[in-house]
Amino acid sequence: MKQIPMLDLKLEYDYMKKDIDGAIQTCLDHQRWIFGPEVKALEDRIAEYLGAKHCIGACSGTESLVLSLRALAIKIKGEEFFDKSDEILTTSFTFTATGDAILRSGATPVFVDIDPETYNIDTGKIAEYCAANTNVVGIMPVHLYGQTCDMTAIMELAGKHNLFIVEDVAQAFGGGWKDKKLGTIGDAGAFSFFPSKNLGGFGDGGVVATNDDTTAEVLRMLIKHGGKDKYNVDHVGYNARLDTLQAAIVGAKLKYIDEFNGRRKKIAEAYTVGLKDVAGIVLPEKIADADHVFHQYTVRVLDGKRDELQSALKEKGVSTMIYYPFPLHKMKVFGSGRSKSFGSLENSEAATQSVLSLPMEPLQSEESTRYVISNVQEHLA
Numbered sequence: 001m002k003q004i005p006m007l008d009l010k011l012e013y014d015y016m017k018k019d020i021d022g023a024i025q026t027c028l029d030h031q032r033w034i035f036g037p038e039v040k041a042l043e044d045r046i047a048e049y050l051g052a053k054h055c056i057g058a059c060s061g062t063e064s065l066v067l068s069l070r071a072l073a074i075k076i077k078g079e080e081f082f083d084k085s086d087e088i089l090t091t092s093f094t095f096t097a098t099g100d101a102i103l104r105s106g107a108t109p110v111f112v113d114i115d116p117e118t119y120n121i122d123t124g125k126i127a128e129y130c131a132a133n134t135n136v137v138g139i140m141p142v143h144l145y146g147q148t149c150d151m152t153a154i155m156e157l158a159g160k161h162n163l164f165i166v167e168d169v170a171q172a173f174g175g176g177w178k179d180k181k182l183g184t185i186g187d188a189g190a191f192s193f194f195p196s197k198n199l200g201g202f203g204d205g206g207v208v209a210t211n212d213d214t215t216a217e218v219l220r221m222l223i224k225h226g227g228k229d230k231y232n233v234d235h236v237g238y239n240a241r242l243d244t245l246q247a248a249i250v251g252a253k254l255k256y257i258d259e260f261n262g263r264r265k266k267i268a269e270a271y272t273v274g275l276k277d278v279a280g281i282v283l284p285e286k287i288a289d290a291d292h293v294f295h296q297y298t299v300r301v302l303d304g305k306r307d308e309l310q311s312a313l314k315e316k317g318v319s320t321m322i323y324y325p326f327p328l329h330k331m332k333v334f335g336s337g338r339s340k341s342f343g344s345l346e347n348s349e350a351a352t353q354s355v356l357s358l359p360m361e362p363l364q365s366e367e368s369t370r371y372v373i374s375n376v377q378e379h380l381a
């Protein structure tokens with residue numbers, strides 16, 4: 001039977017083998033494993049690609065989020081951490097790390113519901129919350145599945161209420177809003193190089209983009225124990241450097257990012273054309289100002305039939321994933337008064353019950369895409 005994986009990293013490695021092997025060999029030859037030349041080279045290339053003033057490599061996407069928030073606490077409050085009365089708005093329908101980073105920065109995450117069409121934070125709800133609450137210090141929008149949040153509305157609210165914005169760009173490297181790349185619109189943008197990400201390494205890694213000199217300077221201290229001199233430090237820091245080898249591998253893959261995001265969009269287009277008349281599923285929304293890079297192609301399966309469709313596809317060799325089965329506000333870690341929820345979060349809860357991500361391997365054949373489409377059609381017919 002045909003097997004269609006969600007992603008095929010071996011296929012991608014074979015496609016880029018010469019570049020990746022060459023980059024690794026260079027590291028083996030120079031043996032400069034901590035802050036090797038590949039780290040600065042990658043930071044500079046990503047800064048240029050994104051149109052950001054600074055990029056600072058970090059050891060993961062999660063740490064990139066924490067580092068961004070910590071740097072902003074130091075810059076804005078003059079304190080090492082936020083405190084519990086400082087509220088940061090984000091969505092409950094995301095990976096745990098988004099909310100966890102807020103907890104680790106000392107602030108209180110306030111979960112706001114999502115727009116059911118885009119799965120991203122509902123900016124109307126942000127406006128409502130901010131109008132009635134004065135403890136909000138920032139917003140952490142998540143560009144989920146590679147789909148762009150409404151950054152125009154978010155930046156307007158930030159201006160109106162004097163809030164900072166940290167974009168969670170873990171799933172959207174190369175995506176855009178109007179003429180800007182994601183991660184460069186707010187005060188900082190945190191990216192992940194987790195292997196399955198659309199720009200992934202061969203282990204953990206990440207990068208923070210910022211246009212602000214002070215934030216960049218503090219970030220550079222925080223990633224290496226909190227000081228310019230690691231033997232005499234200023235801040236409560238981390239060992240959160242981007243590894244030289246990961247920088248080399250991500251650097252080799254960066255050359256392919258536009259091609260691969262383009263391939264993702266073509267597969268997404270094929271899914272949309274093939275599935276548009278199928279009753280019982282809702283396809284991803286197209287937004288005029290957004291450059292959606294389709295980290296995932298996620299459909300909503302109606303009438304409680306999601307799990308049934310997932311099992312049927314599995315029987316036909318088609319892998320699918322549920323991102324995410326639990327909303328953050330229902331997790332123990334966000335209980336015990338550590339977070340707040342604004343309103344019912346019913347759209348977030350409904351999404352956890354209905355979303356299904358289809359295979360999205362940039363190198364998957366047209367035949368494989370057709371196979372996925374025909375099996376979805378067949379099951380829901």
Ligand SMILES: Cc1ncc(COP(=O)(O)O)c(C=O)c1O
Pocket residue numbers: 060061062063094095097098142168170171191192193194204205206
């Ligand atoms: C939305 C989101 N935020 C943050 C992260 C954390 O990134 P990492 O796994 O590199 O720590 C991920 C990915 O895992 C993610 O999908």
